[in-house]
Amino acid sequence: MRYLVTGGAGFIGSHLVDRLVIEGHEVRILDNLSTGTLANLTGPAAEAELLLGDLRSTEDVAASVRDIDVIVHLGALGSVPRSVADPLTTHDVNATGTLRLLLAARDAECERVVFAASSSTYGDDRNLPKIEDRCGQPLSPYATSKLAAEHYCRQATELYGLTTVRLRFFNVFGPRQSAQHVYAAAIPRFIHAARNFEPITVHGDGEQSRDFTYIDNNLDGIALAAAAPAATVAGNVYNLACGRQTTINSVLAHIAELHEQPLVIDYQDPRPADVRHSLADISRITEALGYEPTISVADGIDRTWQAATEDTTPVGVSLAGN
Numbered sequence: 398m399r400y401l402v403t404g405g406a407g408f409i410g411s412h413l414v415d416r417l418v419i420e421g422h423e424v425r426i427l428d429n430l431s432t433g434t435l436a437n438l439t440g441p442a443a444e445a446e447l448l449l450g451d452l453r454s455t456e457d458v459a460a461s462v463r464d465i466d467v468i469v470h471l472g473a474l475g476s477v478p479r480s481v482a483d484p485l486t487t488h489d490v491n492a493t494g495t496l497r498l499l500l501a502a503r504d505a506e507c508e509r510v511v512f513a514a515s516s517s518t519y520g521d522d523r524n525l526p527k528i529e530d531r532c533g534q535p536l537s538p539y540a541t542s543k544l545a546a547e548h549y550c551r552q553a554t555e556l557y558g559l560t561t562v563r564l565r566f567f568n569v570f571g572p573r574q575s576a577q578h579v580y581a582a583a584i585p586r587f588i589h590a591a592r593n594f595e596p597i598t599v600h601g602d603g604e605q606s607r608d609f610t611y612i613d614n615n616l617d618g619i620a621l622a623a624a625a626p627a628a629t630v631a632g633n634v635y636n637l638a639c640g641r642q643t644t645i646n647s648v649l650a651h652i653a654e655l656h657e658q659p660l661v662i663d664y665q666d667p668r669p670a671d672v673r674h675s676l677a678d679i680s681r682i683t684e685a686l687g688y689e690p691t692i693s694v695a696d697g698i699d700r701t702w703q704a705a706t707e708d709t710t711p712v713g714v715s716l717a718g719n
């Protein structure tokens with residue numbers, strides 16, 4: 398199979414490219430390195446074709462889809478706080494960029510687009526667990542951009558016959574996720590701070606919860622969505638998560654155990670546009686695609702801690718509140 402991975406130099410993208418290359422696929426990456434890095438592409442992904450280009454460029458996007466069978470569209474500007482600070486750029490990349498890619502995929506007669514949608518789409522819906530057909534109002538420009546992109550995917554299927562599948566990722570974490578960026582995600586940021594004996598900033602009381610999903614589980618779901626019969630996935634939307642609710646405080650307690658000493662935690666006001674609780678119902682993806690998370694949150698934290706201990710190279714960027 399010939400794959401295009403947009404955002405392939407990022408956290409999730411580079412792990413996916415590693416896996417696809419190891420499986421023997423031909424892989425092209427489209428990335429502008431705005432949050433991804435070349436350092437993420439030094440493993441098996443070094444075999445992939447790298448197209449340095451921008452989702453906001455029609456020419457770059459048209460070149461990227463040429464002779465491609467399956468597109469995994471991960472390229473985006475993540476982070477709720479970033480989108481609050483700069484909603485226009487978030488929209489240009491995430492919503493308009495996705496539409497541009499879909500049209501190019503249609504014109505190039507690609508077989509399928511797998512889109513990285515987001516749990517933030519559930520917005521202010523307070524029901525738990527989150528089920529695919531029940532969304533509230535998006536709370537941030539990031540969530541709005543991801544919701545708009547979801548609709549463009551659905552319409553590309555309905556109007557143009559392009560097979561698309563939307564996977565709503567829930568707080569993915571793992572090695573290679575940047576810890577030091579201003580928009581860094583919670584788990585890598587906590588691990589980095591603990592290992593450097595720095596205070597850990599927590600927004601809110603720490604009792605907010607997320608469905609933290611270890612990277613390997615996320616990649617399993619993407620692989621299933623990329624390969625399932627078109628009739629199963631066309632136009633459909635699936636939660637891709639662990640299916641477990643974990644509070645920030647329990648993540649911190651686990652990290653304190655690994656660190657073998659208490660952490661210094663600085664609790665601050667909650668951030669605007671952050672959701673309080675998040676937990677996915679994963680029964681749809683389990684039943685339709687045979688997805689099962691195999692790595693627990695605790696095992697994932699252990700592995701991420703271990704990787705941080707072994708590798709001090711700062712690589713990749715991934716973003717909080719996705």
Ligand code: NAD
Pocket residue numbers: 403404405406407408409410427428429430431432433434450451452453470471472473474475490494513514515516565566567568569570713714715716719
């Ligand atoms: P990441 O920031 O590490 O990766 C995104 C990649 O997209 C980067 O390599 C970046 O350089 C690239 N990119 C950004 N703007 C671009 C542009 N204009 N043109 C070309 N490339 C561009 O983030 P990630 O955590 O790996 O997230 C991957 C995808 O999954 C994103 O679409 C994100 O919204 C989605 N997602 C992630 C999470 C999570 O918890 N990490 C949760 C929900 C959804």
